[in-house]
Amino acid sequence: MSEPVLQAINLHRTYGNTEVLKGVDLTVGKGEVKALLGPSGSGKSTILRLLALLEPADDGEILLNGKQLGVSVMSDGTTRPLRESHLARQRRDIGMVFQRFNLFAHLDVAHNVTLALTEVAGMSKADARQQAEAMLERVGMAHRLKHYPSELSGGQQQRVAIARALVMNPSVMLFDEPTSALDPELVGEVLDVMEQLADEGMTMVVVTHETRFARRVANEVSLFDSGRIVESGPPETFFDDPSHARTRQFLSHLH
Numbered sequence: 001m002s003e004p005v006l007q008a009i010n011l012h013r014t015y016g017n018t019e020v021l022k023g024v025d026l027t028v029g030k031g032e033v034k035a036l037l038g039p040s041g042s043g044k045s046t047i048l049r050l051l052a053l054l055e056p057a058d059d060g061e062i063l064l065n066g067k068q069l070g071v072s073v074m075s076d077g078t079t080r081p082l083r084e085s086h087l088a089r090q091r092r093d094i095g096m097v098f099q100r101f102n103l104f105a106h107l108d109v110a111h112n113v114t115l116a117l118t119e120v121a122g123m124s125k126a127d128a129r130q131q132a133e134a135m136l137e138r139v140g141m142a143h144r145l146k147h148y149p150s151e152l153s154g155g156q157q158q159r160v161a162i163a164r165a166l167v168m169n170p171s172v173m174l175f176d177e178p179t180s181a182l183d184p185e186l187v188g189e190v191l192d193v194m195e196q197l198a199d200e201g202m203t204m205v206v207v208t209h210e211t212r213f214a215r216r217v218a219n220e221v222s223l224f225d226s227g228r229i230v231e232s233g234p235p236e237t238f239f240d241d242p243s244h245a246r247t248r249q250f251l252s253h254l255h
Ligand SMILES: Nc1ncnc2c1ncn2[C@@H]1O[C@H](COP(=O)(O)OP(=O)(O)OP(=O)(O)O)[C@@H](O)[C@H]1O
Pocket: 015, 016, 020, 038, 039, 040, 041, 042, 043, 044, 045, 046, 047
């Protein structure tokens, strides 16, 4: 594997009495794509929310480019949760794309993409506009700068959401079932953009039910079940490995 960009070590998360993540280890190397499959409720969205620093783990560590996230390490080696302002800075380096596009309804396409650049990164409006246009060009949406989200198809909204995450120049992009809320005829345009990103060397973690995409684009595929990664492998062998009994069972429900 190439040098690790994102590492999760023994992540745990409990809601009430339900232990949703029971010790998850995950490593994504630079320029690699990791696909996570798994049944509904197995904890896939939870792991992505933790990796995106949207909520804290109860136990375990997350490292980005070798640096532990979400905590400050004291001189005696103990750790403390990071202050919100520092957390916000770390979040900028992690792009997240949700199942539902989560665009700001009251802002046009260009402003959806420039907002974080001007408000969070402190960039001038002119520079932000230039970067946003370049990023929207990359996802094939530069011709819709003045449109509002409600005037776009789901696939177009999702491509804008991808541009909005990319414009912060993150080290890694996390995708949480980015096509599962789309009409079938719109899935391809979003997967094409994601494949193009992968080809360009973006490091990605993708929760998806699109097994053909995972076969074609991922470097490693993992099956997530009941809060754990239970089976993993390169796509060439993962789907057809006779020892992957749980993957076979999962796939038989999917089709
Ligand atoms: N904030 C929360 N409070 C309480 N329970 C939660 C919370 N978030 C998730 N859960 C529970 O954790 C479990 C795992 O949820 P999660 O959304 O991570 O699964 P998933 O694998 O992404 O499922 P899906 O494919 O349906 O999105 C579910 O039982 C869910 O109800």
